[in-house]
Amino acid sequence: xxxxxxxxxxxxxxxxxxxxxxxxxxxxxxxxxxxxxxxxxxxxxxxxxxxxxxxxxxxxxxxxxxxxxxxxxxxxxxxxxxxxxxxxxxxxxxxxxxxxxxxxxxxxxxxxxxxxxxxxxxxxxxxxxxxxxxxxxxxxxxxxxxxxxxxxxxxxxxxxxxxxxxxxxxxxxxxxxxxxxxxxxxxxxxxxxxxxxxxxxxxxxxxxxxxxxxxxxxxxxxxxxxxxxxxxxxxxxxxxxxxxxxxxxxxxxxxxxxxxxxxxxxxxxxxxxxxxxxxxxxxxxxxxxxxxxxxxxxxxxxxxxxxxxxxxxxxxxxxxxxxxxxxxxxxxxxxxxxxxxxxxxxxxxxxxxxxxxxxxxxxxxxxxxxxxxxx
Numbered sequence: 001x002x003x004x005x006x007x008x009x010x011x012x013x014x015x016x017x018x019x020x021x022x023x024x025x026x027x028x029x030x031x032x033x034x035x036x037x038x039x040x041x042x043x044x045x046x047x048x049x050x051x052x053x054x055x056x057x058x059x060x061x062x063x064x065x066x067x068x069x070x071x072x073x074x075x076x077x078x079x080x081x082x083x084x085x086x087x088x089x090x091x092x093x094x095x096x097x098x099x100x101x102x103x104x105x106x107x108x109x110x111x112x113x114x115x116x117x118x119x120x121x122x123x124x125x126x127x128x129x130x131x132x133x134x135x136x137x138x139x140x141x142x143x144x145x146x147x148x149x150x151x152x153x154x155x156x157x158x159x160x161x162x163x164x165x166x167x168x169x170x171x172x173x174x175x176x177x178x179x180x181x182x183x184x185x186x187x188x189x190x191x192x193x194x195x196x197x198x199x200x201x202x203x204x205x206x207x208x209x210x211x212x213x214x215x216x217x218x219x220x221x222x223x224x225x226x227x228x229x230x231x232x233x234x235x236x237x238x239x240x241x242x243x244x245x246x247x248x249x250x251x252x253x254x255x256x257x258x259x260x261x262x263x264x265x266x267x268x269x270x271x272x273x274x275x276x277x278x279x280x281x282x283x284x285x286x287x288x289x290x291x292x293x294x295x296x297x298x299x300x301x302x303x304x305x306x307x308x309x310x311x312x313x314x315x316x317x318x319x320x321x322x323x324x325x326x327x328x329x330x331x332x333x334x335x336x337x338x339x340x341x342x343x344x345x346x347x348x349x350x351x352x353x354x355x356x357x358x359x360x361x362x363x364x365x366x367x368x369x370x371x372x373x374x375x
Contacts, residue, residue, distance in 0.1 A: 001027040002062035004035065006043040006051070007219045007260070009068060011088040012138055012361075014041075014056045017222050018260060027063055033070065035062040038080040040071040042087065044109040047230075048219060050096035052087040054080050069114065078119065082127040085134055086119055089369050090362070120369070129375045130368045137361035144350045144357075148224065151347050155340040159294040162336060163326060169335065183329045190321035192288060193280040197255075197317055198273030199242025201233055208237035213245065214271035218254040221265035221277070223297065225351050226252070233272060243272040244279075251280040251289040253296060256314045262303035264293050268348060278317050284330075287337045290344060295325050 003020040022030070035041070035055045043051040045067045055062070064070060073083050086092060100107040121127075162168040166181060175182045189195070198216070201208035209215075211234030216226055238245060246252070248270050254263040256276035266289065273279065282288040296303065303323070307313030327333065367373035 002059045004041065004055070004059070004062050004064045004068055006046060006048045006065075006067040009041050009043050009048070009051050009053050011051050011093075012053055012084065012358075013141070014053050014059070015222060016059070018263070019059065022063065027061070030063040033064045035060060035064060035070060036072065038075070040073065040080050040083050040087070042069045042071055042109070042114070043067060044069045044100075044114075046107060047217060049100045049107040049109060050087075050093055052084055054084050069109070069111075071114070076124075077121055079124065079127045079131060081131040081135065083119060085131060085365060086369060087117075089365050091366065091369075092117075133368065133375050134361055134365060137357050137364075141354050141357050144354050148347050148350050151343045151350075152223065155343045156294060156297060158336070158339060159291075159298060162332075163295075163328065164298065168328065168332060180326065181328070185327050186324050187327045188321060189280065189292070189323050189325065192284065192325070192327070193251075193282055193292065195281070195317060195321055196244060196279050197242075197275050198244060198246075198277050198279070200274045201237035201241040201243055205237075205240075208233055208241070210234060211237065213238065214267075214269065215243070216252060216265065216267075216271050216273040216277060218257055218260050218263065218274070218276045221252055221254050221260075221263040223264055223293075224266070225268040225348050226265045226271060227268045227351060227355055229271065238272060242275065245270055245272055246279045247281070249286050249289060251293055252277045253280060253320060255317065255320060261307050261313065261315055262296055262300045264296055266293065266344075268351075278320055285334075285337075287341060288333070290337050290340055291327075291333060292325070294340075299323075 001022055001024065003022045005018070005020060007018050008015050037055070037057055037060060039055045041053055041055055041064065043049050071083065073080055096109060099113055100109045166176065171181070180186065209231055211232050213233050213235070214226065214229040215231050215233045216229050217231070220226060220229055233243065237243060246267060248267055250267045252265045252267065252273055254260045254276060255278050280289060280292055303315070306315045306319055308315070328336070364373065368375065
């Protein structure tokens with residue numbers, strides 16, 4: 001059974017990446033947090049506090065962990081999607097972030113805070129009209145996500161065919177000794193990539209988080225391109241912290257957080273990251289990151305298994321650097337990258353389309369909610 005965590009909940013969207021599962025016995029012990037169709041999910045703690053979506057039917061039955069709140073509206077008065085759009089509107093996001101940060105050191109929304117939210121309740125017909133307009137954008141975004149998933153699957157299958165099953169072009173004429181084709185090598189990540197980690201500027205200096213430099217956190221690593229981030233930092237933040245500016249094309253890898261370990265993201269523009277990410281920068285050719293990402297995706301279980309720690313399993317940068325990859329000849333590596341690069345370019349284009357669709361939806365959202373725009 002699925003266990004929904006905060007990393008699955010984004011504003012208006014649900015990410016399957018990192019979706020955990022529990023046994024039937026564990027699920028029975030968590031019956032009090034059962035997710036039903038049309039439930040609204042709200043993140044209530046940590047850096048992802050205030051993110052909100054509607055539970056998708058295709059992940060049910062499910063439970064939530066302690067970082068996600070279930071809101072179950074009275075459907076005769078309030079549509080789930082209307083409530084979600086209200087909660088992700090700029091005004092409500094600002095309000096929730098403000099009150100969540102008013103307590104202790106960790107952002108949190110309490111049950112009492114949530115119960116005090118004043119939710120507008122126009123007629124069900126009006127609610128439906130508003131959600132229909134906004135859902136049209138979300139439907140296009142979801143369709144694009146399916147296209148991305150198909151392109152990703154094609155690239156992964158090609159990697160598996162060539163480098164796991166060893167059915168690469170011309171394999172019939174290549175001698176294989178102990179699982180290694182002639183002319184290939186077993187190299188560590190450190191032999192192929194320069195690596196370094198990021199850092200977190202001091203939260204006690206608010207000005208550090210007012211800037212235009214993308215600052216990546218591990219929950220933003222979704223195996224795709226990173227064009228923008230939830231938080232941005234200033235030049236002063238870079239100078240006065242362990243954070244570093246990584247160039248476009250850098251591959252970021254998560255080394256903290258149990259099952260988050262090994263998640264990746266490609267920088268579509270220069271960015272910094274927190275210390276939970278390791279940056280891989282190719283020594284030979286910029287496109288080698290595409291091969292490395294496919295290796296990490298194929299060997300994710302192995303990488304996760306390297307984690308150590310009691311409360312939260314992590315791996316060190318050195319552990320990641322020491323991992324061995326089966327690396328083909330330069331000619332075959334370039335041929336593979338040449339085959340999947342057009343897929344990556346299509347993925348990048350679709351990601352940008354989705355960003356524009358989100359921007360258009362988010363411009364309409366407050367006007368529809370306030371009644372300034374009538375449909």
